[in-house]
Amino acid sequence: xxxxxxxxxxxxxxxxxxxxxxxxxxxxxxxxxxxxxxxxxxxxxxxxxxxxxxxxxxxxxxxxxxxxxxxxxxxxxxxxxxxxxxxxxxxxxxxxxxxxxxxxxxxxxxxxxxxxxxxxxxxxxxxxxxxxxxxxxxxxxxxxxxxxxxxxxxxxxxxxxxxxxxxxxxxxxxxxxxxxxxxxxxxxxxxxxxxxxxxxxxxxxxxxxxxxxxxxxxxxxxxxxxxxxxxxxxxxxxxxxxxxxxxxxxxxxxxxxxxxxxxxxxxxxxxxxxxxxxxxxxxxxxxxxxxxxxxxxxxxxxxxxxxxxxxxxxxxxxxxxxxxxxxxxxxxxxxxxxxxxxxxxxxxxxxxxxxxxxxxxxxxxxxxxxxxxxxxxxxxxxxxxxxxxxxxxxxxxxxxxxxxxxxxxxxxxxxxxxxxxxxxxxxxxxxxxxxxxxxxxxxxxxxxxxxxxxxxxxxxxxxxxxxxxxxxxxxxxxxxxxxxxxxxxxxxxxxxxxxxxxxxxxxxxxxxxxxxxxxxxxxxxxxxxxxxxxxxxxxxxxxxxxxxxxxxxxxxxxxxxxxxxxxxxxxxxxxxxxxxxxxxxxxxxxxxxxxxxxxxxxxxxxxxxxxxxxxxxxxxxxxxxxxxxxxxxxxxxxxxxxxxxxxxxxxxxxxxxxxxxxxxxxxxxxxxxxxxxxxxxxxxxxxxxxxxxxxxxxxxxxxxxxxxxxxxxxxxxxxxxxxxxxxxxxxxxxxxxxxxxxxxxxxxxxxxxxxxxxxxxxxxxxxxxxxxxxxxxxxxxxxxxxxxxxxxxxxxxxxxxxxxxxxxxxxx
Ligand SMILES: Cc1cc2nc3c(=O)[nH]c(=O)nc-3n(C[C@H](O)[C@H](O)[C@H](O)COP(=O)(O)OP(=O)(O)OC[C@H]3O[C@@H](n4cnc5c(N)ncnc54)[C@H](O)[C@@H]3O)c2cc1C
Ligand SMILES: NC(=O)c1ccc[n+]([C@@H]2O[C@H](COP(=O)([O-])OP(=O)(O)OC[C@H]3O[C@@H](n4cnc5c(N)ncnc54)[C@H](O)[C@@H]3O)[C@@H](O)[C@H]2O)c1
Ligand code: SF4
Ligand code: FES
Numbered sequence: 001x002x003x004x005x006x007x008x009x010x011x012x013x014x015x016x017x018x019x020x021x022x023x024x025x026x027x028x029x030x031x032x033x034x035x036x037x038x039x040x041x042x043x044x045x046x047x048x049x050x051x052x053x054x055x056x057x058x059x060x061x062x063x064x065x066x067x068x069x070x071x072x073x074x075x076x077x078x079x080x081x082x083x084x085x086x087x088x089x090x091x092x093x094x095x096x097x098x099x100x101x102x103x104x105x106x107x108x109x110x111x112x113x114x115x116x117x118x119x120x121x122x123x124x125x126x127x128x129x130x131x132x133x134x135x136x137x138x139x140x141x142x143x144x145x146x147x148x149x150x151x152x153x154x155x156x157x158x159x160x161x162x163x164x165x166x167x168x169x170x171x172x173x174x175x176x177x178x179x180x181x182x183x184x185x186x187x188x189x190x191x192x193x194x195x196x197x198x199x200x201x202x203x204x205x206x207x208x209x210x211x212x213x214x215x216x217x218x219x220x221x222x223x224x225x226x227x228x229x230x231x232x233x234x235x236x237x238x239x240x241x242x243x244x245x246x247x248x249x250x251x252x253x254x255x256x257x258x259x260x261x262x263x264x265x266x267x268x269x270x271x272x273x274x275x276x277x278x279x280x281x282x283x284x285x286x287x288x289x290x291x292x293x294x295x296x297x298x299x300x301x302x303x304x305x306x307x308x309x310x311x312x313x314x315x316x317x318x319x320x321x322x323x324x325x326x327x328x329x330x331x332x333x334x335x336x337x338x339x340x341x342x343x344x345x346x347x348x349x350x351x352x353x354x355x356x357x358x359x360x361x362x363x364x365x366x367x368x369x370x371x372x373x374x375x376x377x378x379x380x381x382x383x384x385x386x387x388x389x390x391x392x393x394x395x396x397x398x399x400x401x402x403x404x405x406x407x408x409x410x411x412x413x414x415x416x417x418x419x420x421x422x423x424x425x426x427x428x429x430x431x432x433x434x435x436x437x438x439x440x441x442x443x444x445x446x447x448x449x450x451x452x453x454x455x456x457x458x459x460x461x462x463x464x465x466x467x468x469x470x471x472x473x474x475x476x477x478x479x480x481x482x483x484x485x486x487x488x489x490x491x492x493x494x495x496x497x498x499x500x501x502x503x504x505x506x507x508x509x510x511x512x513x514x515x516x517x518x519x520x521x522x523x524x525x526x527x528x529x530x531x532x533x534x535x536x537x538x539x540x541x542x543x544x545x546x547x548x549x550x551x552x553x554x555x556x557x558x559x560x561x562x563x564x565x566x567x568x569x570x571x572x573x574x575x576x577x578x579x580x581x582x583x584x585x586x587x588x589x590x591x592x593x594x595x596x597x598x599x600x601x602x603x604x605x606x607x608x609x610x611x612x613x614x615x616x617x618x619x620x621x622x623x624x625x626x627x628x629x630x631x632x633x634x635x636x637x638x639x640x641x642x643x644x645x646x647x648x649x650x651x652x653x654x655x656x657x658x659x660x661x662x663x664x665x666x667x668x669x670x671x672x673x674x675x676x677x678x679x680x681x682x683x684x685x686x687x688x689x690x691x692x693x694x695x696x697x698x699x700x701x702x703x704x705x706x707x708x709x710x711x712x713x714x715x716x717x718x719x720x721x722x723x724x725x726x727x728x729x730x731x732x733x734x735x736x737x738x739x740x741x742x743x744x745x746x747x748x749x750x751x752x753x754x755x756x757x758x759x760x761x762x763x764x765x766x767x768x769x770x771x772x773x774x775x776x777x778x779x780x781x782x783x784x785x786x787x788x789x790x791x792x793x794x795x796x797x798x799x800x801x802x803x804x805x806x807x808x809x810x811x812x
Pocket of ligand 1: 010011012013014015016036037038039046047048049050081082083084109110111112130131132157160245248276277278279287288289290291293320322427459
């Protein structure tokens with residue numbers, strides 16, 4: 001059997017992983033792939049950090065490929081483990097943790113580091129760059145404690161950081177060395193308009209200021225400038241440019257200049273070694289924007305997959321500032337220099353500015369402020385280098401002279417006039433033609449177009465244009481177009497569930513075929529959702545489709561960032577015994593479990609278990625699965641209650657254990673946490689749980705829809721009952737109603753908020769309906785088995801836990 005060739009990728013960032021994605025598409029079986037990432041996160045969209053800071057996205061939304069994706073694609077991923085040495089003769093790399101990996105092909109995609117001004121005080125606490133999740137978190141944390149922020153650098157990054165800090169409630173001053181902002185992208189009039197707009201948003205500016213030092217104690221307290229003046233600041237963000245990260249390559253003896261020197265096929269100076277992204281220098285240029293880096297990745301992937309490809313010839317770039325309420329676009333050479341001529345138009349009333357720069361009848365640059373709709377078509381003309389002789393005014397005005405009015409200059413008219421091969425999404429290289437085709441093929445929302453074409457999936461700057469094309473070319477009213485559960489279907493959850501019921505559809509594949517899924521294989525959003533709906537509707541017949549579940553649910557353990565797993569056995573009501581504790585301790589010792597920890601839900605977590613040890617660990621623990629990895633009933637937290645507590649009015653432990661034993665193994669749309677408190681002092685924090693039971697004199701209160709996570713929500717009081725049996729019946733009714741009505745992946749807090757407590761009460765207060773729901777949940781529960789036990793007893797299933805044989809990686 002032929003040995004698969006090995007790719008080692010250093011740098012789990014945007015350019016490197018885009019290259020790997022392409023290779024997997026073009027030649028899925030050709031390589032064993034190992035990825036080292038210095039950051040402790042899976043591949044994420046760095047561009048979106050600005051939006052995270054400005055409150056437009058959350059960290060979860062910016063993940064491009066989650067850990068399950070790596071697992072599914074058999075990529076060996078080492079997170080938080082930087083490569084520290086490359087031996088280009090032996091063709092090996094060594095990581096900080098001492099791992100040694102051999103390669104046939106090595107891809108360096110180490111990106112850049114922020115440039116930190118070498119001034120006194122630059123290493124003080126509170127002085128940071130803005131490059132990664134860690135920086136973003138530091139800024140968010142600082143904004144909770146401090147008030148004054150200074151951003152050094154009035155370029156794209158500095159202004160986006162400043163906008164984010166304003167959103168976080170800080171008083172923000174931008175310190176810029178030049179007389180006007182974004183001088184690398186804008187001419188002076190556009191820059192002045194930009195400054196005025198940002199000032200109205202609350203940003204302050206100190207222009208032509210050179211920072212000489214940062215003063216303060218251990219933490220920064222302010223900036224001192226070369227002219228002797230000072231600015232107070234508790235947080236200093238340096239955004240004065242970037243430096244390609246080339247140290248590793250340099251030490252390995254590769255040719256470097258500003259970046260790692262590569263040829264048109266991204267080859268570095270040693271055999272089998274390539275570089276892509278910001279760390280690479282091609283024909284003297286190291287780029288700092290994703291579009292050219294993705295172009296490089298595409299060429300390299302084709303090369304590695306053995307597909308025909310022309311070499312990479314360099315890129316003309318365009319930029320768009322991602323600050324809400326401000327539309328700025330810049331492309332090519334926008335300054336007036338000898339041999340160029342420029343045309344400009346400024347409308348102070350409308351707050352718009354347009355400038356085009358020409359050389360020898362060709363368009364070589366453009367700046368737009370206020371309305372950037374024409375950015376893509378101007379950029380296309382710059383890239384094509386075609387003659388625009390006689391069309392200069394048309395380009396400047398956005399319509400042919402004499403055609404003004406009658407909507408000739410409206411964004412729609414301009415979108416309609418664009419040629420099919422004009423690029424709409426620069427980040428992902430998607431043309432107008434591709435988007436129109438997707439719309440005509442049935443994509444009915446920006447989300448669906450993104451899923452089909454990737455357009456608008458990176459910086460989001462092209463979203464208004466994508467939306468414009470959608471409105472222009474969709475057949476029927478887009479506003480009433482349904483938001484499907486994902487890009488594979490225009491159908492919503494309710495329509496899908498109703499069709500499954502009415503047509504008696506019994507498998508994921510059948511649903512996709514009958515309901516005419518656009519993507520025959522579905523995606524990671526719809527497959528698990530369909531698997532859930534089918535299991536919920538047909539508890540007796542439906543056989544759970546393991547491959548439609550996420551990696552955690554397939555392995556019945558939570559995958560950790562180093563590739564090991566965490567094991568949480570079920571400890572009913574949080575009550576254990578010396579014998580059980582001894583067994584857990586013995587297993588932890590035998591399998592070298594690096595950490596045993598109490599969870600927030602009063603359970604024990606064995607962290608760092610190797611995949612191949614999981615079945616043995618479960619077997620020797622001889623305890624039920626705690627389902628800490630799945631959308632299911634997790635824990636029932638209890639307080640001491642009347643058994644020992646002098647305030648307790650009821651037996652909260654006994655009630656908690658009854659509930660946990662009654663509903664364990666139950667699949668639910670989102671995870672479900674319960675708690676029981678023995679009196680209104682509520683020590684078990686029952687009112688921030690999906691369902692919380694609180695004892696009162698002579699009965700129990702049942703609260704629902706609580707959440708203690710990112711968005712805290714206090715639960716709503718559903719009812720007050722007298723007996724434990726009634727608690728059981730109402731809980732059964734509530735959980736089954738949630739199972740039947742909520743969207744997959746929707747927690748009770750979101751569901752209760754969406755449908756309203758009154759609507760839920762109206763159903764559950766009806767005794768017959770409540771009992772019917774309880775009967776249905778009982779039927780489902782009677783068919784469940786413990787997943788750990790199932791694997792322990794089944795040799796075939798145990799094989800899934802054998803170590804991957806196909807990747808060779810040894811400790812040095
Ligand atoms: C806040 C922000 C907003 C931005 N907005 C835009 C935008 O709107 N449009 C745009 O086009 N561009 C934007 N950019 C720039 C864009 O994000 C970068 O050009 C792009 O991420 C570079 O990709 P890369 O893969 O070369 O580097 P990166 O994405 O930085 O990835 C490199 C990775 O390699 C890792 N690494 C480094 N050394 C090692 C080692 N020895 N071993 C293992 N791993 C290592 C790093 O930790 C990093 O995770 C923005 C950048 C930032 C910071
Ligand atoms: N929307 C976008 O496209 C976007 C957003 C953020 C970042 N990025 C990219 O990320 C990278 C980093 O961005 P950046 O803005 O740091 O780099 P940059 O090099 O584009 O801008 C740095 C700015 O800092 C100023 N500066 C330099 N020294 C200074 C000093 N001592 N005091 C005050 N100002 C000083 C410069 O005049 C310049 O305007 C770039 O490649 C950029 O293209 C792009
Ligand atoms: S909630 Fe009441 S019964 Fe339970 S531990 Fe607290 S004080 Fe005691
Ligand atoms: S231009 Fe950045 S996502 Fe389309």
